[in-house]
Amino acid sequence: ILKEVYKIAQTYPDVRGHVPELVLFHIKEKSTSNIRVALGLKDAERAEQGGRALYITVFRKLIPITTLSGEEFLAAWWQVVKCHRALWKGGVLHRDVSPSNLMVYHSHDQYIGILNDYDLSSFERDGSRGLERTGTVxxxxxxxxxxxxxxxxxxHVYAHDAESLIWTLTWVSLRYEGGNLLSKNRPLEEW
Structure with a gap:
């Protein structure tokens, strides 16, 4: 998914600089199915059909958008909204908009909004089987x-993720003040 995201970033300025920057990617050559076979585990034969491999990914350090407030927060949030829209137009469906997936980094005296975590994302071209129930409830x-x-x-349509962006804005606005989690009078405590 990230390869496609980076490709879209070359075309859409609203994506460029607003997605996580991959610093290192490595796949450990030994699949876990080989380990199961070597250890003689009962499910070793089945494991060969669906073994797992170790992926190591390192991204540029990001900080939660919740550390920002006021104009800085709104500017970073709006950058994420525009990035999300451009990715959707480019055929990448994020599907998991939540406060923990909105991040920032500091550059040239400003915060840059990042739409993070593409683990639950999909491509529009692959179509929907209708069974993708992804997101943070x-x-x-x-x-x-x-x-x-x-x-x-x-x-799953664009309006679903757009509404998630609004829920995220609401959540952060009601739970944080000055970039800090409110210690009392948190109206969404039971949400």
Missing amino acids: PFMVVNLLTPDAMAGKVK
């Missing part, structure tokens, strides 16, 4: 949590 649009959605009858 408090920030998901309600109609993705219905029985119809669970049965694969609700297509």
